[in-house]
Amino acid sequence: MIRILVTGANGQLGSDLRAIAPQYRNIMFTFVDKRRLNILDTEKFEQTLQIYWPHYVINAAAYTNVEKAEDDQRTAFELNSEAVGAMAHICKKNRVRLLHISSDYVYHPDHDALITEDTPPKPKGIYARSKYHGELKILESGASSLIVRTSWLYSSFGNNFVKTMLELGKTKKEVSVIHDQVGAPTYARDLAHALVQMIQKTESEKIKWSGRIYNYANEGTVSWYDFAQLIFAKMDNSNITVLPVSSTDYPSKVPRPKNSRLSLEKTKSTWGLTIRPWQDALDDMLAEWSKPKNKSWRP
Template sequence: MSKIVVFGASGQLGQCLKQVAAEMNITDIAFPNETEANILNTEALQQLFAKHQPQYVINCAAYTAVDKAEDELGLARKINKTGVENIAVLCKEHTTAFVQVSTDFIFAGNTPHPLIETDPAEPISVYGLTKLEGEQVIPPNTEKYFILRTSWLYSEHGNNFVKTMLKLGKERDELKIIADQVGTPTYAIDLASAILQIIESGSRAYGIYHYSNEGVTSWYDFAQGIFDISNTEVKVLPIHTAEYPTKATRPAYSVMDKSKIKKTFGIEIPYWRHSLEKCIAALSQNQ
């Protein structure tokens, strides 16, 4: 038996949860492999719930290839909606609390103010649509849930913007980075810490919450910050979204208001640049 079971354990957030759980001395947590914890295999899921009898499950499993999703709606929907529904049904059956990780991509990104949890969801991409559908299948199936929307996730693990920029910064003299998409980077270690703090608090303040690091920035300024902190010599040129066409449309403004999660759980959220410094320091140690 394990108090907490993590789906998508090998992904970026799953690996960060493993690291933070060890730091917080949380030992009653299981990180099953993708075969045992296949969210599309209801039989495997039933066996997993029976084996662990978890009080909480954290779902980090998701289809996250934003541009590819435009051509793979069926697969994205299977993982981001049907898989979530499968977990929700079993959570209800086993009186397990469900922690689902969602995204700023459920918003259109055309509001001039930081987004609150009750702002209308209007996804403008297949990825955003399927993640919203994943949110929507939870409440009809179980009352015990925390949906955490996050944005611009990065860490020492997996593929992400920070690692890509550090790689390209070494290979090139000049980079063109989008300057008219604004949001907030999130260090996956900080998100993992927030999730485990919520669980450890034993709170029943179920519902939807926003979590990213503090502050506001563009992709251009984020890249500039990465190069400044890592002492990488590369010229960064700001460009408009129109100059870098992608298959999926991204939200132009997806800064999220974190007042609710801070007030409800007393969580302190670090400034994005301070967390970026920690990540880059950790990456340089690992080299």
């Protein structure tokens, strides 16, 4: 039986991993949220490993408030860089593999082409730099690790662009959305399945982990503006008008990449994953979101 410890279990990705866990009968998952394991507490992290002896840690914990990070550099770096580096060292010492999630924000390319994993990172802003430093710390540790860079994550759990649009759609007649940033929306549930499938393939084919980096998003790309239009269309909401605005008209402390179009070729060819189009994933998320659900999970 494969044992996997998931940190940050109450976030979008953590919650979707929890939702899919019962489908994987050969895997024993342990989910720990911030209350049960604050990843800044490195001693507790090691103790947790020594209680559950996982073969793998999926680190779904992170400082993800991109705007707030600009005023809270210290906490963003403590969590996304220092704590992640410490986790990697502890994983190495205890012979546990670390599957870490990073962000398209580390790339911030000057070009419009698809972004491969070889595209040199040029992170801008505190969040992006803290995530990139976290990656470097993992690689420096020599831990057996994989880093998966994802983009535009959304879920029926937590806060995200799709849910913001759904809320605005209930009360507003107009909403302004950026048209000149293009990327790949990623349904956290699809990412969750992909991570587990990577672990299963690692086990069945004895694949070595050596700090390799992979992109993961749903197939296809779209602007935030077109994404918003489709969300309202799928909800049959014709009461709201979506107005296109450019990045320069939208006040933000954070330099946001105009191009977040991730190439998925390396991920698909290495792991044999079938990745569905973002429009199909969005249908499933909206169906999931419409269901009544128990939001009071605690480990």
